[in-house]
Amino acid sequence: MTRTANGPVAVLGLGAMGAGLAARLLGQGLQVRVWNRTAERAEPLAEAGAIVAPHPADAVAGTSAAICAVADGEALGAVLRGPDGVLAKGPYPGVLICASTVAPEEVVQIAGDVPRVLDVGMLGNRDHARVGELRLFVGGEQRAFDAGRPLLEMLGKEVVHLGALGSGMRMKLLLNLLMGIEVQALAEATELATACGLDRQLVLKTIAGSGFASPVMAFKSRRLASGRFGEPDFRLRLMAKDLMLASKQAAAVGLSLPLATAAAETHVRATEQGLGDQDCAAVTRVLTPKPEATRDH
Known part of the structure; x- marks a missing residue:
């Protein structure tokens, strides 16, 4: 051998x-x-x-x-x-x-x-x-x-x-599915907090130190806190690709994965908006409310 x-x-x-x-x-x-x-x-x-x-x-x-x-x-x-x-x-x-x-x-x-x-x-x-x-x-x-x-x-x-052969890819896709959903969930919670008037940095620090945060969330919270998405750890367009692949795998075996489907759509939209070569945490930028979407209180 x-x-x-x-x-x-x-x-x-x-x-x-x-x-x-x-x-x-x-x-x-x-x-x-x-x-x-x-x-x-x-x-x-x-x-x-x-x-x-x-x-x-x-x-x-x-x-x-x-x-x-x-x-x-x-x-x-x-x-x-x-x-x-x-x-x-x-x-x-x-x-x-x-x-x-x-x-x-x-x-x-x-x-x-x-x-x-x-x-x-x-x-x-x-x-x-x-x-x-x-x-x-x-x-x-x-x-x-x-x-x-x-x-x-x-x-x-x-x-x-x-x-x-192929088993390694199946494991990688499901792991990236989890990562994509977690990072998007973190971004959504942070943007909601900010839009409602909470301090962004304090919210991110609280989430990262909580029992709800995975190591990925704690790591990516630093990206969201700084707002810097250059020199990516993992490019957003690659996350979009992997989420789409995971969704196709699910469809092929007759499974419905609503969270994976939603995350794939968000990441594809972010890629189409020119964020594909930034870190995957830049998905937060497609969640930021537009001025015309805000309402008078």
Whole structure:
């Protein structure tokens, strides 16, 4: 059985999570090859010792594992099966780890007949990625999981094999469903309090310190208090995408999820208003009452 913990490893996609994963692997002494659609994002990693490749196919050459951390299913398909993709020159011999959040059926379809492929739902943020504190939920065949596990244990404090390929995405979608609803609920409560004349900062401090607040609420309350949504921990447009995917999963199995549906609609509307590249807590900006909506008392 091939082990992957000694590298070299390719990381494809250097957004917040991909860059954090690559930095973690470099810090553990592995040889890391990276690719990103926007090459400038690779510069800090190159300075730290990563080899920057011009195309995904070049990045995976000679590696024992490749981690794909791109934004969506379309990007994942291009990275794997595009003209310069991972599979352009034939089967990839290492362990292929799909850490992009896509529909479970989509990761199965894109993977096709790749012999060793895993889908990994990552719970945590870029800081967790850099220090190996992620929680990783994995789908794929047992042999593939056994081969990839040493590498995954380097990246996460918890690694759970859930079952068949697609299972990791199912877990990730339901976790993001909870996050999207929680952050929107926090934003709604805060905007209602403000509109009714309560002190915004005091309300947020009270919620964050209460038994009602999850760690996500306590964390995002600082975003809402500051009103700063740049340098996102998780982009709003990606939350909109994941909430839509979760809603579609529910519809496919005959479930009605009213909260998920409502949250998806709000996040899509926020994206359409130009907030997509801000932190997901910026959903509060579509809740702010317009002057014409206020009433005389």
